[in-house]
Amino acid sequence: MSETQNIQWFPGHMAKTRRKIKEILPLIDAVAEVVDARIPVSSRNPELKSLIGEKPLIILLNKCDMADEKATEEWIKYYKAEGVTAIALDCKTGKGINLFKGTVKTALADRLKYYAEKGMVGKPLRVMVVGIPNVGKSSFINRIAGNNKAKAENRPGVTRGNQWFTIDKQLELLDTPGVLWPKFEDKTVGEHLAFTGAVKDNIIDTELLAMRLLELLKNTAPEKLAARYDGLDLSGDGYDLLCEVGKKRGMLIRGGETDTERAANMLLEEYRACKIGRITLERV
Numbered sequence: 001m002s003e004t005q006n007i008q009w010f011p012g013h014m015a016k017t018r019r020k021i022k023e024i025l026p027l028i029d030a031v032a033e034v035v036d037a038r039i040p041v042s043s044r045n046p047e048l049k050s051l052i053g054e055k056p057l058i059i060l061l062n063k064c065d066m067a068d069e070k071a072t073e074e075w076i077k078y079y080k081a082e083g084v085t086a087i088a089l090d091c092k093t094g095k096g097i098n099l100f101k102g103t104v105k106t107a108l109a110d111r112l113k114y115y116a117e118k119g120m121v122g123k124p125l126r127v128m129v130v131g132i133p134n135v136g137k138s139s140f141i142n143r144i145a146g147n148n149k150a151k152a153e154n155r156p157g158v159t160r161g162n163q164w165f166t167i168d169k170q171l172e173l174l175d176t177p178g179v180l181w182p183k184f185e186d187k188t189v190g191e192h193l194a195f196t197g198a199v200k201d202n203i204i205d206t207e208l209l210a211m212r213l214l215e216l217l218k219n220t221a222p223e224k225l226a227a228r229y230d231g232l233d234l235s236g237d238g239y240d241l242l243c244e245v246g247k248k249r250g251m252l253i254r255g256g257e258t259d260t261e262r263a264a265n266m267l268l269e270e271y272r273a274c275k276i277g278r279i280t281l282e283r284v
C-alpha cells in the first residue's frame, strides 16, 4: 500500500503564474478567490496573499450546495473578522451569484468614491478571478459573464491573451493569467483535495484514502456517517470502518471478509456525490 507522502504530485509550476499575476496587478482593483466550501483551507493557493499584497480580497465559497450550511456561515464570519468579505455560491444552479456585484462594489466603495471625486465616473472596477483547478472558477465566470466575453485588444495597457469579461458598465473580470496550484507538498492538503475529487484518485491508494476519509467523517459528521451506513458502529479505526461499511453493503469476498477496494470506491463516490450529506471537512 503506498504512502501518501511518497506520492509525486504534479509539479507546482507557480513561477510563470507568479510573474503574470505581478504584471497584471497594477491593472486590477481586487481579487476574487474561488474556493471549495467543503475544504476552504486546502483549496486555497498558499502564495496568493503575498502575491496580491494590499489588493482587497473577496472569497467565493463555491459548491456550497455540497457543504454544511452552518459551517459555511461560520467561515463567512471567520473571514469577516479577518477583514475579508466572503460569499457562498452554488455555481451549478447559480445560487448566490446575484450577490457578487454588490459585494464587489461594497468591498471597493473607497475606490468608487475616489473615481467619483476625480471625475472618473464610468471607470469600471476590475477584479481578477483566481482559484486552484476544479474549484469551479470556469463555472463561476460562465455564470456571471454569460456571453459577455470582451476583446483584450480593445483595452489599452492590457496584455493580449488575457481573458477579460465585461459584466456591466461598472465591473470587469479577468480570468487568472496562468494556473494557480494548491499546496501539494502538504499531505493533508493532498488528501482533502483527493476526497473531494479535485485531484485524481489514482494519485493516492484508494483504500488508504477511504480509510482516512472515514476517520475524518467520524469526527466531522458522525451522525450523517452512521445514518448513511445503517447505524455504522463508529468505535473502530479507519480500517475497521471501511470493513464495516463494506459489510453493510454486502461487499464480501470469500471467507466473509470485506472487499475493501470495492467498499473504498463506493464510499468515495458517495461522499463526492453528497449522498452521505452536505459535509464540510475543514471547520473554522
Ligand code: G4P
Residues within 6 Å of the ligand: 062, 063, 064, 065, 066, 089, 090, 091, 092, 093, 131, 132, 133, 134, 135, 136, 137, 138, 139, 140
Ligand atoms: P475550474 O474551472 O475551477 O477547474 O472548475 P470547473 O468550473 O470546471 O468545475 C469543476 C467541476 O465542479 C465541474 O464538474 C462543475 O460542474 C462542478 N461545479 C462547479 N461549481 C459547482 C457548484 O457550485 N456546485 C456543484 N455541486 N458543482 C460545481 P464536472 O463533474 O467536472 O463537470 P460537469 O459535471 O459539470 O460536466
